[in-house]
Amino acid sequence: xxxxxxxxxxxxxxxxxxxxxxxxxxxxxxxxxxxxxxxxxxxxxxxxxxxxxxxxxxxxxxxxxxxxxxxxxxxxxxxxxxxxxxxxxxxxxxxxxxxxxxxxxxxxxxxxxxxxxxxxxxxxxxxxxxxxxxxxxxxxxxxxxxxxxxxxxxxxxxxxxxxxxxxxxxxxxxxxxxxxxxxxxxxxxxxxxxxxxxxxxxxxxxxxxxxxxxxxxxxxxxxxxxxxxxxxxxxxxxxxxxxxxxxxxxxxxxxxxxxxxxxxxxxxxxxxxxxxxxxxxxxxxxxxxxxxxxxxxxxxxxxxxxxxxxxxxxxxxxxxxxxxxxxxxxxx
Numbered sequence: 001x002x003x004x005x006x007x008x009x010x011x012x013x014x015x016x017x018x019x020x021x022x023x024x025x026x027x028x029x030x031x032x033x034x035x036x037x038x039x040x041x042x043x044x045x046x047x048x049x050x051x052x053x054x055x056x057x058x059x060x061x062x063x064x065x066x067x068x069x070x071x072x073x074x075x076x077x078x079x080x081x082x083x084x085x086x087x088x089x090x091x092x093x094x095x096x097x098x099x100x101x102x103x104x105x106x107x108x109x110x111x112x113x114x115x116x117x118x119x120x121x122x123x124x125x126x127x128x129x130x131x132x133x134x135x136x137x138x139x140x141x142x143x144x145x146x147x148x149x150x151x152x153x154x155x156x157x158x159x160x161x162x163x164x165x166x167x168x169x170x171x172x173x174x175x176x177x178x179x180x181x182x183x184x185x186x187x188x189x190x191x192x193x194x195x196x197x198x199x200x201x202x203x204x205x206x207x208x209x210x211x212x213x214x215x216x217x218x219x220x221x222x223x224x225x226x227x228x229x230x231x232x233x234x235x236x237x238x239x240x241x242x243x244x245x246x247x248x249x250x251x252x253x254x255x256x257x258x259x260x261x262x263x264x265x266x267x268x269x270x271x272x273x274x275x276x277x278x279x280x281x282x283x284x285x286x287x288x289x290x291x292x293x294x295x296x297x298x299x300x301x302x303x304x305x306x307x308x309x310x311x312x313x314x315x316x317x318x319x320x321x322x323x324x325x326x327x328x329x330x331x332x
Contacts, residue, residue, distance in 0.1 A: 170216025
């Protein structure tokens with residue numbers, strides 16, 4: 001929707017992108033992009049530096065944007081594995097930040113996402129963006145066919161919310177693998193996707209993730225997960241088996257991690273608790289006697305907080321065990 005110029009900011013000696021609407025295009029679209037970007041500060045979203053007015057016979061508004069030296073994502077450009085999940089996680093981080101700023105992108109697809117020279121994924125092109133709420137309406141069917149949620153095809157005045165970006169994220173995740181999408185999403189308008197339509201991804205992505213992607217493609221907008229929930233799921237899988245728990249009992253330190261998945265703690269005849277690590281979280285496998293975690297009675301399946309105190313006994317005759325989990329991060 002705009003002419004793009006690559007320029008140098010002479011004051012700060014940096015490369016920038018200068019975006020100017022083409023003649024005849026509605027300037028409102030550029031102002032929508034300005035309004036969306038000015039609210040955002042995210043590692044995974046292109047940054048707006050300035051808004052200026054230029055004159056080429058008439059005054060026009062232009063955006064001065066961060067220059068991202070890298071390549072756009074491509075359909076079929078990824079292969080299954082952690083690198084692919086890391087790309088999805090970064091997209092999810094960016095979209096979660098966008099939605100937290102009360103903005104809807106409306107045109108998520110591989111061509112609007114770029115990876116810079118350091119491997120950081122950035123979401124671009126907010127020309128169709130809208131604020132969530134009263135602004136989230138349109139009189140026209142607009143977007144990229146195949147990535148547009150079913151509700152965008154409803155007719156007359158179309159109302160939508162951030163879940164349309166979730167739908168497009170699901171399609172993008174399939175497109176990056178070059179995976180053939182369910183035929184239903186290619187219909188105009190899209191139809192409900194059949195149950196287990198993504199079963200063919202088995203072996204390529206964890207089953208929990210294929211289930212999540214199928215939920216992203218739900219025909220019913222309210223049944224799609226939030227981008228924050230998607231980010232958390234992807235982060236869990238990228239950090240699988242990377243946690244370490246330190247347990248201090250009686251002045252002795254014990255560790256629980258991927259190569260030592262279970263631990264049994266016993267305090268005389270007062271209480272016993274067995275803790276296990278499944279690669280994602282630490283939880284109580286079994287217990288006996290009087291045992292509590294952060295002063296709450298323990299139960300089988302109880303997930304331990306990253307930092308907590310396990311108590312054996314009650315009243316004056318108590319023993320305390322500290323439990324601390326390292327906090328690994330997904331780096332991008």
